[in-house]
Amino acid sequence: MAEMGYENMTPIQAQAIPVVLQGRDVMGAAQTGTGKTAAFTLPLLQRMMKHDNTSTSPARHPVRALVLLPTRELADQVAEQVKLYAKYTNLRSTVVFGGMDMKPQTAELKKGVEVLVATPGRLLDHIEAKNCVLNQVEYVVLDEADRMLDIGFLPDLQRILSYLPKQRTTLLFSATFSPEIKRLANSYLQDPVTIEVARSNATASTVEQHFYRVDDDDKRGTLKQILRERGLKQAFVFVNSKLGCARLARSLEREGLNTTALHGDKSQDERLKALEAFKSGAVDLLVCTDVAARGLDIKDVPAVFNFDIPFNAEDYVHRIGRTGRAGASGLAVSFVSARDARLMGDLEKLLGKKLELEALELEADKRPAGRFNDGQRAWQQPEGDEARRESRSPREPRSGGRYESGSRPVRAPRAPADPLFDKPYEPSAPSDAPPSWEVSQRPAVRSGSPNIKTRKKVPALFKSAPAPTQDN
Template identity: 90%
Template structure:
C-alpha cells in the first residue's frame, strides 16, 4: 500500500504545494482513497474525523483536472468541473482554503459560496469562471436559480460529511442539485460515520462504489483521553474552571446543546476573567468567522459553541474538548471529541454528566459498543463557608459563637433604628377634610317604584266626554321617530 505522497506520481505543481504544507506520509484514508479516485471510481469513504479526508478527495481531483488547465482569462474556458458540497459554512470555508493551497501552483480556479453573506461578491467570482466550486446546498441553489453558475460540465461531485447533510434535512436540496448535473460523473462520499439508512440513501447516488473504512464505524480516536465526570448542572461551570486550572489547559472547545445556553455560558465565563468567544447559529456569518479566526490565532482561549462547530473543523494543536452538555445525537459525540487529538496528536475530552443524562449515556454506549464508566470528581465548591461573615472591609472573617451572637444583636439594632429613622423622615399627613353629609346619605328614589313610566303619563287631562268604557291607547317608548309622510302632489 502506498504510504508516501512521492509515490503517487502527482504533478510537480501539486507535489510542491503538498511539500510546503509539510505532508510526507499519508494517513490510512488517504492511502486507500487517493489511488481509487485517481482511477475514476466512485468512493464511499468512512474514517475518523481529523484523519485527512479533505486531502483524500482534493488531491486526486486536482490531478485529474490538470488536463483542463489553461491560462485563458475567458470565463467560458473555466467551467465548473468539480463540485464539493458541505453542511456548514465554517466547514465550506475551511475546505475552500485547503483547495486554494493545494492548487496554488496551477491555473485551476476555485471559490466558495455559502449563506449568511452578500451574494454579489460570490456572483462576481462565479462569473469569472471556476473549476472547483465549494458550496453549501442552500446558497448553491440560490445561485443556480439566479443563473449565476452552470453545472452541465461537472465531472466530479463530493459530498463531505454526507450523513450530516442528510440528517439535517438537506436531502431535497441535494436531489435538486444532482438533477442539474450530468449523469456521467464521479461521485465521492466522505464522512466520519455512516448509519445503515445513510448507506442505503447514498447507494442511489453512486455507481458501483468502492467502500473504504479505515476504522470501525463510529469509533473514537485512540489518541484522545476521555473522561466522563458526574457533575450537577449548578456545578458544571466551577468544575470546568477547576480542570482548566489543574491541568494548565490554555485553549479548548466547550460544546453545549443550545444556542441560548451557548451565549449565556460564554458571557458568564467572560465575566469571570476567561478569554471566551461564542459560536452558534444565531451569530451572523461575519461574527462566526471572526470568532473562529480569533480562536485559530490564539487570541481566544475558550470557544463556546454548539454542534455547528462539531464537524470537520481542522484547528491544529487544540489540547482539550469539553462536553458541557451531553449531545442529543450520540454520533455528535464522536465529532465533538474529534476536534482534539488530530493528525496523531494526543488530546483530552472531558464530558459532564448530570442526573438527567441517563438516556443519552445509554445511546452513547450503544453507539460505541462499550460500557462507559462515570468518574467522581472532588469539586472545590466556590461558596461562602458557614460561620463566616463579611465585616464590610472586603474581607471574610472567621466567626466563633460570641461573634455570631454579637452580629445578630447588631443587625437587630440596626434594622430597628433604620425603621425608626424612616418613620421620622415620613412627611406629616394633611388634616382630613370634613365629610359631606350628602355623600353619606343612603340612596332614595325620587319616584315611587309602583308609579307608571313617564311616557304613559298623559301630558293633558283626559277629555270628560270620553266614555269610561273606551280605553286609551297605551304609549310605548319609540327608538326611532317615524318619518313624515310625503306631500301629495296636486
Template identity: 90%
Template sequence: MTLSFSQLSLSPSLERAVAEMGYENMTPIQAQAIPVVLQGRDVMGAAQTGTGKTAAFTLPLLQRMMKHDNTSTSPARHPVRALVLLPTRELADQVAEQVKLYAKYTNLRSTVVFGGMDMKPQTAELKKGVEVLVATPGRLLDHIEAKNCVLNQVEYVVLDEADRMLDIGFLPDLQRILSFLPKQRTTLLFSATFSTEIKRLANSYLQDPVTIEVARSNATASTVEQHFYRVEDDDKRGVLKQILRERGLKQAFVFVNSKLGCARLARSLEREGLNTTALHGDKSQDERLKALEAFKSGAVDLLVCTDVAARGLDIKDVPAVFNFDIPFNAEDYVHRIGRTGRAGASGLAVSFVSGRDTRLMGDLEKLLGKKLELEALELEADKRPAGHFNDGQRAWQQPETAREERDIRESRGSRGSRPEREARAPSSRPVRAPRAPADPLFDKPYEPSLAAEATPSWEAAQKPASRLSPNIKTRKKVPALFKSAPVAPVTPVTDNS
C-alpha cells in the same frame, strides 16, 4: 505500511504545496482513497472526523484536472469541473481554504459560495470562471436560478458529510443539483456512518463505487484521554474552571446541547474573566467567521458551541474538549471528542454527568461497547465571600465584620450584674429583629371629638361654589368709546296703483 505523498507521483506544483504544509505520510483514508480517485472510480468512504478527508479527495481531483491548467484570462477557459457540496457554511469555508492552499502553485481557480453573505461578490467570482466550486446546496441553487454558473462541464462531484446533509434536510436540494450535472462523472461520497439513507443515496447516484471504511462510527481515537465526572448542574461551571486551572489548558471546546444554553454559558464564563465566544445557529455568518478566526489566532480561549454549528470544524491542536452537556445523540459524542487528539497528538475529553443523564449514558455505553465509570471530583471551596447576613441588630453586613462586632458585644455583655450570660452559649441567645421607632399618632388612645363646629375651617377656606360650568367664560364688560347715532325710522312703501 505507511505511504508517503512522494509515492503518489503528483505534479511538481502539488508536491510543492503539500511539502509546504508539512505533510509527509498519508493517513489511512488518504492512503486508500487517493489511488482509487486517481483511477477515476466512484468512492463511498467512511472516516472519523479529523482523519484527512479533505486531502483525500482534493489532491487526486486537482491532479486529474491538471490537464486543464491554463493561463488564459477568458472565463470560458475556466468552467466548473469539480463541485464540492457541504452541509454548513463553516465547513464549506474551511474546505475552500484547503483547496486554495493545495492549488496555490497551479493556474486552477477555485471559489466558495454559501448563504448568509451577499451574493454580488460571489457572482463576480463565478463570472471570472473557476474550476473548483465549493458550495452549500441552498446557495448554489440560488446561483443556478440566477444563471450565475453553468454546471454542464462538471467532471467530479464530492458529497462531503453526506449524512449531515440528509439530517438537515438537503436531500431535495441535492436531487435538483445533481439533475443539472452530466451523467458521465466521478462521484465521491464521504459520511461518518453508512446508514440506510446513505446507502440508498449511493445506490441512486454512484456507479459501481469502491467502499472505503477506515474506522467504525463508534470508534474513538486512542490518543484521547477520556474522563466522566459526576457533577450537578450548579457545579459545572466551577468544575470547568478548576480543571482548566489544574491542567493548565490554554484552549478548549465546550459543547452544550442548545443554542440558548450556549449563549448563556458563554456570557457567564466571559463575566468570570475567561476569554470566551459562542458558536451556534443563531449567529450571523460574519459573527461565526470572526469567532473562528479569534479562536484560531488564540485571542479566544474557550469556544462554546453546539453540535450543528461545530460539525466539520477543522481546527488543529485543540488540547481539550468538554462535554458540558451529555449529547442527546450518542454518535455526537464521537464527533465531539474527535476534535482533539488528532494526527497522533494527545488530547483530553471531559464529560460532566448529572443525575438526569442516566438514559443518555446508557445509550453512550451501548455505542462504545463498554461500561463507563463515573469519577468523583472534589470541588475546591469557593474563596469568594459567602454572602451577606442579618445579625438581627444592624443592617446587612459582611460576615467577618459582623462576627467581630458580635464578639465584642458578647464580651461586654459578660461583665457587670449579669454573670449568668457567661454560661449561655452565643448560639442559644435569641436574636430579635430591630424594632421600628414608635409612632405617637398610632399609639395614642382613642378620644371622642368635640362638638362639630358650625363651619369647619377647611370648609370655610373653600371658595363659594359657582353655578356656571368651569368651561364657560364670562364676558367682560367693555365701555363704549363712541355714542351710537340715532337711526331714522323706515317708512313702508305702499303700492297706489
C-alpha cells in the same frame, strides 16, 4: 505538499487516492480528523491538470469539480485547503455559502472557476439566478453526507444532482455510515469502492476520555477547576442549545475567562470572526453548539468539554474529534448529570462499551466570607473592629445585656396596635336587608292601585341638574 509539511499519508488517504485517480466512485468512511479533505482534493486536482490554462476567458474555466458540505464553517475551511493545494496551478476555486451577500460570490462565479465549494442552499440560489452552470461537472464530492441528511438537505441534494451530467465521478465521504447514507449511495453512485479504515462511529485512540458525575449547578465550577488543574490554555465547550451557549459564554466572560460564543443565531460574519479569534489564540474558550462539531480543523486544541451530553450520540464522536487530530493527543471531558441517563445509554450503545462515571471532588468555595456587600458579586470581609465583632455570634450580647452595634441591627420599637384591626369582621346589618339608600327613600304610605309597581331605585353616580327656573 512539501511546503505544507505533508510527509506520510493517513490510512484514508493511502486507500482513497489511488482509487480516485482511477476515476472510480468512492464511499469513504474514516474517523474525523484523519485527512479526508486531502484524500479527495489531491487526486481531483491531479486529474484536472489537463484543463490547466492561463486564459482569462470565463468559458475556459467552467465548473468541473463540485464539493458540497453541510455547514458554512466547514465550506470555508475546505475552500482554504483547496487554494493551498492548487497554489502552483492555474486552476481556480471559490466558495459560496449562505449568510453573506451574493454579489461578491456572483462576481467570482462569473470569472469562471474549476472547483466550486458550496453549501446546498446557497448553491441552489445561484443556480436559480443563473450565476453558474453545472453541465460540465466531472467530479462531485459529498462531504459529511450524514450531517447533510440530518439537517434536511436531501431534497436540495436531489435537485442539485439533477442538474449534473449523468457521466461523472461521485465521491461520498463521511465519518459515520448509516442506512440512509447507503441508500443515497445506491441511488447516485455507480459501482462504488467502499473504503472503511476504522470501525464505524469509533473514537480516536489518542483522545483521553473522562465522564464526571456533576450536578447542573456545579458544572461551571468544575469546568474552571479542570482548566486550572491541567493548565489548559484553549478548549472547545459544547452545549446543546443556542440560548444555553450564549448564557454560558457571558457567565464565563464575567468570571474573567477569555470566551466567545458560536451558534446558529449569530450572523455569518460574527461566526467567522469568532472562529478566527479562536484559531489565532486571541480567545481561550470557544463555547459552541453542534454547528462547530463537524470537520473544523483547528490545530493543537488540547481539550474538548461536553458541558451537555449531546442529544444525538453520533455527535459525541464528532465533538471530541476537534482534539487529538492528526495523531496528536487530546482530552475529552463530559459532565453527566442525573437527567442524562437515557443519553448515556444511547452513547454506550453507539460506542459498544460501558462508560464509567468518575467522581470529582470540588474545591471549597473561595469567595471571601462576610456580612455586607459592596455592590459586587462576592461578599466582602469586614476589617479591623468590624471583623472582631463579626467573629462573635450575632446572638451573643455584650455584658450590659444590649447587642453591640454592628453585630446585630437594633430594631425600631413597634407601633402600638390598633384594637379596631384586631377585631373580627361583624356585619352592621343582616345580609338580606335592603340597602340603606333604598330604605331612606321608600314612601311610607302607598296610594293607588296595588297592581302598579313602583320603579326600583338605583344609585346614581351623578346628581341630576336642577330644573331651570324663570329667573334663569
